[in-house]
Amino acid sequence: MDPDVQSTRAVRRPPLDSSRHGQPARSPSGSRSPIDGVASRLCGTRMTCRWRRMVLSRRYCAGRGRPNRLRVRRKGSLLMHIARFAVVAALFMGTVVLFLAPEPASAQVTTGTLRGTVRGDDGAPIAEAEVTLINEATGDIRSATTGADGGFAFTNLQVGGPYHVTANFAGFKPSEEKGIMLSANRTRDVALALHLSEEVIEITGTAVARNTSNRTVVTAAEIDELPSVNRDPRDVVRRNPEVTVEGGARALSIGGANNRYNSITIDGVREDDDFGLNASGYPTRRSPIALSAVQELTVDTSPFDVRYGKFLGGNVNIITKSGTNEFKGSLVGTYSSDSFLGSKSGNRKINVDYRDFRYGVTVGGPVIKDKLFFLASIEGLNSTTPIDAGPNGSTASTVVTQVSPDDMAMVQQIAKDVYGFDPGVPSQSGKERDLKLLGKLDLTLNKDQRGSVIYQRTGGNSIQVGNTATQSLLPLSSNWYDARDTLNMFTGRWASDWSDQLSTVAEANVKLVSSRVPSLNGNNFMAAIINTGAANQPGGQGSIRLGPDPSRHANRLDNDVIHTKGEANYLLGANLLTGGVEYERTYIDNLFIQNALGTASYASPTAFANKTPTQIVYANSTTLNPEDAAANWHVGLWTAYLQDQFKLTPDLTLQGGLRFEMYQTGSRPPRNQNFVNRYGFENNGSLNGRDILEPRLGISWLPLENLNVRAGAGLYSGGTPAVWMSNNYTNDGTRTFSVTNRTASVINGFNGRDIPQAILDAVKNGAGNGNVDVLDPDFKIPSVWKIGAGADYFLDIPGTGEYGKSLELRGNYTLTKVRSGVNWMDLRRNLAILPNNIPIGNTPDGRPLYDPNFNTARGFDMELTNDSRGYGNVASVVVQKAFPFGLFASASYAYTNTQEVSPGTSSVSTSNYGIVAVVDPNHPDLAVSNYERRHRFTGALEYSDTLVNRIVEAVGSEAPADVKRMKTSFGVFMESRSGQPYSWTFSGATAAGGTDNTGQTLSRIFGEDSSIASRNRELFFVPQESRTCMDTFTSGCDVVLKGITKDEFNTFLSRTGLDAYRGKISPRNAFYGPRYNRVDVRLAQDLPTPIAGQRGRFVIDIENFGNLLSHNWGLFRQVAFPYYTPAVNVDVDRATGAYVYSSLRSANPTQGPSTTDLLLSVWRLSIGVMYDF
Template sequence: MTFLKKFAYGASVAALAAMAPVAAVHAQQVTSDIRGQITDQNGAPVSGASVQVVHQPSGSVSNSVTSAGGVFSARGLRVGGPYTVTITANGYQPRQVEGIALNLGETFRLDQTLEASQATEVIVVTGSAIQTVETAIGPNATFGQDVLTAAPAINRSLNDIVRIDPRIYVDESFVDAIQCAGANPRFNSLTVDGVRLNDGFGLNSNGFPTEGQPFSYDAIEQVAVELAPFDVRYGGFSACNINAVTKSGGNEFRGGFFVDYTSDNLTGSSLEGSSINIEPFDDYRYGINVGGPIIQDRLFFFAAYERRDGTNTFDRGPEGSGATVEIPGFTIADFDEIRRIAQDEYNYDPGGTPSSYDNTDEKLLVRLDWEISNNHRASFVYNYNDGFNITQSDGGSDEFEYSNHLYERGAELNSYTGSLFSDWTNNFSTELRVSYIDLVNRQNSLDTAGFGEFQIDVNGNTIYLGGDDSRQSNELNYSILSTQLRGNYQLDDHSISFGYEREEYEIFNLFVQHSIGEFQFDSIADFENGFPSAISYNNAPSLNPTDAAADWGYAINTVFAQDEWQAGSNLTVTAGLRYDWYTTDDTPPENPDFVADYGFSNSQTLDGVGLLQPRFAVQWDISDTLTARGGIGLFSGGNPNVWLSNNYSANNVTQFGQRGRSFGYTDGSRSLFDADVVYPNGLTAGFAVPQELIDAVAAGSGDNFEINYLDPNFDIPADWKVSLGATWLVDAALPSFLGGEYIVNADLLFNRAQNSAVVRRGDLDQVATAVAGIPVFASNREPSFVLTNSTRDVDSWNFGITVQREYDFGLSWVAGYSYSDAHEVQPMTSSVAFSNYSNRSYFNPQLDEVAQSNYNVPHRFTLLLNYEHEFVEEYRTRFTLFGQAAQGRPYSYTFGSNNLLGFNPFQGGPSSLLYVPNGPSDPNVAFAGGFDVEGFFNYLEQQGLMGYAGGFVPRNEFNSDWWIKADLRIEQELPGLLDGHRSAAFIVIDNLPNLISDEWGIFRQASFPGTVQAASAGLINGGTQIEYRDFSPNRLVQSRQGSASLWSVRVGLRYEF
């Protein structure tokens, strides 16, 4: 059997061509298994045969004995290898299989035939002659050392690797968020060495608990991504599971170090014929890893350290500034005038145009492996990460921030994991794992003067200065204690798994927006004269924001049982049940006014709420060249804790809010500079809100501050997943170069989301219906947001296919395609209920309206191409190219500022879907004086909107442009200093097409949250007409994503010993 055929059933990526879906990665699985059947030459099972499995690097041994059916199982084995398996039985010649490499979470299928003989000479079989690995059932992909080392991973992140799968899209315009088959990236799970290292609270869109990957790239042995693993040991996600296992030491000392570098001189400086201002910067990364024995054959260590001293650069500026992204309608003159007013009238320096800022990231991982005996082994892993970035808070195409509005965003992570693997008998084994994670998050404004957030409207753009409102009182610490106990019993052809898991969360979350104040102005003139359109101030009644912090905890408990039945030599059936339930003793503070209004308490929790998740799957090896698989199962998890934490802090008991309407500051009758306006402690306008607002909060008086609560009938969100797939080894009888063996992997995945988490206003009632069916609402109770379940099930489909081929002259490739038709009710883009409710588009915000998912990428093509050759004898040159072509994410056309729905504070928000008149005389509409009617209808025609004339444009009906990009890594091996050492020089080019031409590789996308504001409007004449009031023909539909569009290069060296 050829090397390629050996991996035909979805084995791991080999020689960079390994893109076929491969082995399972259990939610906390960190090991691999070998299982098989031993028969004689007549096909009869050989019982009582001894099977010894030896991990060659460490010398660790696992022993088992075949059952009456000739079946054996070696479980809990280290990932990697090589392994040697020796089979002995009375009356048969011994047989030894060498060179077995195990992938993460796999069950390697090893069926062997013994020859009847009294000879004692061992028959040796090499790894290329054994049967292929048997993967868990479901669409997946695994990536090993070849890919991790050679891929053009310019960020040194797992995100650079998993994107090779065409179903996995990494959004380079949005912190490299991983979107699996069109699902919300917050619903993913990341586990490393059995520890759940995804964002444990829900603030980060990149999926990590820290600013970047929290462990060294060189520490990773393998990584895998699973979209629908039909195994009950998986949990804690409903989108996809990404699992990594770290390297371990062996009996030989091995290690290496690297350094790489980039700068402004290694970055593009023009796009589409226009020069781009790139501030000078330097960005260094370096790291070292080493592993080896502490005690030969018994105790081993591995350690990896990595540091980055980099730079955050920003690409936004006024019109005419030469910035990569210029804000249309916001001129340099506007920029200068706002800055002058801030300095002269408010005595505040807002800073300038954001340019470049230093950042750091430091990582350390230490692992110990102890071979206690042939039946027991243990491991301990410590992981540390501390890093920060300077971050913008408001980066839409119609937003600009002065530099002091930016903030430092960082975290310190410490995690500890101890694991014990035990073989108690030949048939019974257990895994015990205990882990503890401690994370301290920090979000510190660059504004050190204590100035509030100011928002100024300039030609439909929002200009920000002062301290960001969400960073004025913001502190987060959390810890997670996880315990897992699993057992497996081998009963003839049945592998029975069972276990218990518990994750305990302790959370301290201080989040008080506007504790200094937020001031909104409708114009530069209003800003100069001190006439805000809105003021927001929140605090605890004690006026100490810390007293409003949420300090709470909860636990997720799990029990599971499963039977994996080898129903024949070519059929595997898996069936099991998983049950998750929540427990907590902490409740949100009860608000008596809420209870009086609603008739129930706002202190609801998830205590006692549970979910049973059945799963079933089948894999059929139809022939030596074709395997079919399928399964059905229920999955749950990934909903961020921050959505629950809001209920503990936004309650109008420990925290109150005032918006200034009661004191005449928002109707133009009073100025912030009026002589009778008093500020506390001798402060002036902007450095505090007026004393009247502070006094009202201290008295416990709220002004339309929304209470957050959990629906008393809340059910756990879950997703039914159904998958059908096949792996086919095709021996194509084609001419010359085209002929040969191809591996084809294809999977069809259906997903039905039930009880999806959504946010609604709890206090709104529809009081009227306006023109064209527009619902009009009013608040008749204590204002509130409720975290509840969608009333509609939502269906999504994904089809993925990969074709791979390798040649004997050093070339290998894998091509992939994914079609995704993903839907959702709400995109749930944020950590705050207010933002989750408002950062979307809708016709009726209180109804569950199904539309294309905000995260859907309908079509995506991928190509991974690798060529290696010794142009100089003994020194390999390797070229690795990864390319993708992806259709953009969806967006909606909406009104800009409007009062269509009749309720505050959202009546000015750009969320209401656009009504398209069927012509200037449409009786449903009117046009304000000076409105450019002709230009507006030309705009509608150009954007393809007239097809919706007489109605509303559906949500997410349009998609952003296709983006075609390719990255290239070139590596040249060089001599080492000593025998057995290797070194290499490399260069990584990000966005090669843009390096060739500044017209290529341009990434355009509708700005967050995927809305294009076509015109401002309002209801007139008793709600019988929509009046169009303002229209800007120059408003961007899609904005150019500057950083993702520009090419960049990193050069570096690596050394291995």
């Protein structure tokens, strides 16, 4: 079976517990080795202290300075608030009636449902028939009695199976169905017919899957066949055509949405990056779960079930394996190194130090047969991972053309000789470790009471670069940092059947995440930026960065979450009612001060040697103790939901419900009176009392025996990173202050460690005047509408026999409309009380022009606000077929058209504001999304056969029995997708008055703080050819070309496609990088085993196989983050008002401004041994 799509009619395909290639079925049980003594080693003092902090949270997280705060009055009528309260109260009371008071719990859905009807020979429903359901793997037995309509339902069923259902009624022979496999949050329908006959009526694999959403389901057996060098669930989810996994961080985007907007749940518990620091979407740098511990993985782009929430993109739901009545397990070990790595990409060679060793053990089985089961898993990683950049002329993966080898060597020597600091090197391999532990107990107390306890721990490190190397920027290893993350998760769950109609589940979990980011060469030195090369050299000036990355100067995070949940299911005739209440409480302890060690900029290596910086940026607590600026706060989220799944007819199921969410917190940022004086509203707003009601509706219709039609609509909220709100608690303007000092008498002689006293005094005196992050008083919870429709069709082609049967076609369309999105505004922009802060005119393209004496270091007040613009259209189609001779083939295509206002690519508000290509900084235009990949094609081929036995037979011999069973497998995954959208912008000329740097030049033109303007984000203006002059201004000119001929300029515009926007500002993300094509391959050969029923395999995984065949294939090329690139340097002729363009960038006719990431563009191979027992 293809992992992209689970069959909606099992009658059309083999039962899920059998292999599509005819090999023995894999057990749904997990496998891993026991974890001896783990709990005792983990219950250390620090964890105990963190737990006590959570218990005593009201005192600990109350925040400073709470007295005399003013509460922001939200808009809205009293009637609206009364109505909202009535809704949540009704949902809550209705749920309480259905089940006992909820115990602590978690998030998404972890169990399956089996519904059915029992009818007689005449088709009439049979009431009071006895229905028995058996999980054949665990021996769990459930029973129910049919209602007046002949209906029955079993809820809260363990995922997997196989299940065996039997119906009995006096005077009739039993009817049974076998081989039923269940998926999380999917309802299986069965129709059992009782006859007045003498034999048992047996039906195998005819259960119909009810599904109202666009969902991909991948089982454990399918995961075992997929190529995955990294052994990461992201290698599985990319099989869905609407999912992309991209870049070195392997950012996961679903349906063209922000990679931060997804929800990742493991055994129903949210394990996404809820704080929002990791592009992967995980709470840790790597997957928190071992791939071989996964029983089932689902990807939902739009689940219309009200139990799903806290995402705007999509949901990835992972169910881990459980123990069964048989002892089973597996061993795995894989190895890769630079000997198994491609040496060339295009015309460039690569030579790095790389090793990767992964190992894992799983084991599961009974503690007490039919009663108590265990599953234990451990998976580890020891890796040496390269970061490879170098100056111009080097053979590094990333060549910084604007930095010469001599300049780099000079800067390195100066740092050692003058400052006594080791600056590091541009290229080296860092040691990385990772360890994942999972322990699980499942208890069946009796046929009506079941429970489970899960412990999970993940810890590891990853060497990261604070500033990614580009053509002009070279970071040395002292600018890198060691990202260390630890996750501890505790989960308890109890399910009860109180009657044939009523069942409940209560859950509890605690998640503790700790993150630390020490710099590689220590945090006892400044961050230094040293410019190299001529000021106006072609391509712009280069720079070298050394010393701790400014964002890692004072940085730590503890993010702890408690989830609670109770849910009930009640079968009322044809209605299956589901109601629940959840509570989630998040505790955050976050210290984050950029430039707390000081960041100094130098005009040249000579200035660096002479200790004459052009500026020093320093920030700290006004007490000069960084700890006094830590943000300690908490927020709670109440959720209540009620849903009805109504079988209108045997072929038509309607599902509708409401989900209500309300935030609650007593934590507020400290009040800043200066901010209130500036703007007339409070800076200490919070999420407290903000709520949202989310309606959902889904339909599943089976008009034909081989056709399932589904549709739905719903509102979805949440999923935005907590760090965006945490910024308001960190940057209140009262506890921290940032100084930018350019006075030579103050900053000359800076030794990189001792901040000049004048700067320290300015910080101490800056209380109340620091930069402020603030929440819009009318802020609404981010939300989107999703409307979807799709169909699953099984086609039999006449005259083709078994080869043309069960060709599966799957189509889906989803429309997403932003209801309340996010945007960041700088309130200080155009604030009249700041000197020279009001525009004095307009540039030739209509943008405001500012005074040449504009204060280029004026700071910011950043407001997190809403914007309702934005939408997405995503359509996909999948065609797949399992052939009787062991071949499975699949092909899919997805079209994505998404538009957004703010891409939200950062955890810092000034970056979210300042790294968007814009015309009006406070009101970015609606534009193509950063996350859109317009066209994506995927394909999969899998083939398995007893090849060894065939060879033995071909030479006239007979193989032993164990050799006859040995399989040879071959799997291929192919992907081709559109390139990264990008924009053309301006860079600032560096000769404005002979003193300004690029940021200051742009700052004085467009009215931005120089630290933002230096990011070169102002969109490029494309002049009409008739209004373009060379060298000197003439009447009617909008642009004067300086050092650029018209022919050169016109050729550049033609090659880049910019000439399509003559007389206009080129739009954001109107251009696309080169297409990316990749092929991954797995070869697996079964090995002889000494014991029957066990299986050994030798596995070879090859990533980017195309590059192995040709150095010019599989290249990963895109414009470097933040996905815009300068076309020219710009200045303004103040006398005439015309733009002055200089330093025209080159335009590669084949790949434009994109650069090639060599490490992502070469093939990589791993070898492994796997043993199942």
